[in-house]
Amino acid sequence: AQKVTQAQTEISVVEKEDVTLDCVYETRDTTYYLFWYKQPPSGELVFLIRRNSFDEQNEISGRYSWNFQKSTSSFNFTITASQVVDSAVYFCAPLGDEKLTFGTGTRLTIIP
């Protein structure tokens, strides 16, 4: 079974600062997928990224970047030059046994 730990319950940063959200996962699978989702105050769950375990290249999408380290079972998410619209709860979720196992989420607040 998968397990994921998002140790940061809440983070607040001032707008334009960079912020990194941590994610550590456990899995018995040798290959697997990892996901990040965003839940803004409006409540919907927005897919951000899917990463497979056999591709350790870091990924950048605009102000978002992801650092996947298989050796430490971590899949961290960095927002550069944060904006107020980035305020949300962010979930890391490994895929296994045909289901996503969500972490407890990190509530990110961007202070204008």
Add this chain to the structure above:
Amino acid sequence: DTAVSQTPKYLVTQMGNDKSIKCEQNLGHDTMYWYKQDSKKFLKIMFSYNNKELIINETVPNRFSPKSPDKAHLNLHINSLELGDSAVYFCASSRRTGVLIGRNTEAFFGQGTRLTVV
């Protein structure tokens, strides 16, 4: 066009009532899910269906009964509602890729149904 749509968005009902939440996806996906999010934002899977077949049933009380009339729909019926059932319920869908590992693409979620039992 909404990819995964749930109705209703809000549902307030009394204890003991029976209610249903409907979910439809127009993405052509073959797998659908119900997740429950509690007041602390913890998201947990309840059910998963693939091609109308039940794949996952996660220790959910049998007052909860999913129904999948076709691949595009997965409804959730709840009998004898209890106060503890108050939560946000999310429907989601994905496509099974058929490879050995990582069988499903990313899941797309509906906007959620906030159920309040009073």
